[in-house]
Amino acid sequence: MLEEARTALHNLVASSNSEVSFITNRLEEKNSEIEKLTNAYQDMTHEFNTVQDGTLSLKRQLSDALDELRLTKAKLDDSKTEHNLTRETVKPTVYLIDTSNIQGINEDKLTTAAQIIKFTAYTLDDTRKCITNFNHPPDIMVLHALTNHLKSKSPQYCVKELGDIILSMQQKWESMKMIVSLTTPRSDSLIHNTNGQIINAPMKQSFSEMNVMIVDHSNVAFGGNRTPEMLADDKFHLSTKGIAQLSSNIKRAIHSALGVPLPTRQDRSRFRINRGRGRGTRGRGRQTTPS
Structure with missing residues (x-):
């Protein structure tokens, strides 16, 4: 009996060891597969980021080229204006620095009360770089440059950075009026949209104390929720209707800063x-x- 028990116990241990060995091998295989998938994911993420960085770089190069053309056009327009000072009144100049949303804004139709010149800046760093190219201040500077930066930076950081940019411009050009456009709603990311709403409150408080006019785009949403018809298919950029509302809000701020009534019907x-x-x-x- 004792010998049979020993034999049975030995067989049980051997069977258990075999199962443990089999499970261990399977775990090693799965770990190897997981490691391969992780490496593949990291490689794909790296490639995606590289392509994304390249795309943003191309956008910035195109934006810089367009900005240079706009500055050249502005200088030519200024030259023509100076030549005809005795025949017509000079319109105030407004620089509109915005993300890609301004591509849909027709500066010639935005308002007849001022000369509008657009500049594209995808981030706050791009905004700072764009402003350094200005040799002479406009009458009004309009900034709408927080939407993209909120994707990688905290609301607190963005408020501080934009505040530094505004302060540096006010110190350099005391007579220039400043307008800051708040963030617009989005539905591609709950986190990004929430950060956009969070940042608007401190911006209103901080920048109003800096003698800066604020443009609120709450009418792009309804009851605090994003209005689908105001957004493009990517749920981030504004649709044609959303851009029209953005333009209308900015137009009202420009007329208010100039002290010029909006045109009636x-x-x-x-x-x-x-x-x-x-x-x-x-x-x-x-x-x-x-x-």
């Missing part, structure tokens, strides 16, 4: 009539609601 209708007559056409002009 009658004013805009009269402008269209006169413009039609100037082209040799006749017509009453189509009436539209004000932006």
Whole structure:
């Protein structure tokens, strides 16, 4: 009996060792597979970041080239304006520095009360770099440059950085008026959208104390929620309707800073009539609601 028990125990131990060995081998195989998948994921992430950095670099190069063309155009316009000072009133100049959302804004149609010149800056660093290229200040500087930076930086950091940029400009150009456009809603990321809403409150408080006008885009949302029709398919950039609302909000701020009333429906209708007559056409002009 004792011998049989020993034999049975020996067989049980051998069987258990075999199962342990089998499970250990399987675990090693799975660990190896996990390690390969992890390495593959890291490689793909690295490649994606490289491509993304390259794309952003190309965007910045294109933006720099466009900004240089706009500055050249502005200088030419200034030269023409100086030449014709005795014949017409010089319009105030507004520099609009924004993310890619401004590509949909037609600066010639934004307002007739000022000359609008657009500059694209994807991050606060790009904004700072863009401003260093200005030799002369505009009458008004409009900044809308926080949306992209919030993807990688905290709201507190962004407020401080933008505050430093504003302070440096105010010290350099005391007579220039500043307008800061708050963040717009987004639905591609709950975290990014929440950070965007969080940052608006301290911006209102901090920048109002710095004699800066604030543009609130809460009308792009409804009841605090993102309005789908205001966003593009990527749920981050603004749609055509969203850009139109952004333009309207910025236009109101510009007119307020200039002390110029917004055009009424009658004013805009009269402008269209006169413009039609100037082209040799006749017509009453189509009436539209004000932006």
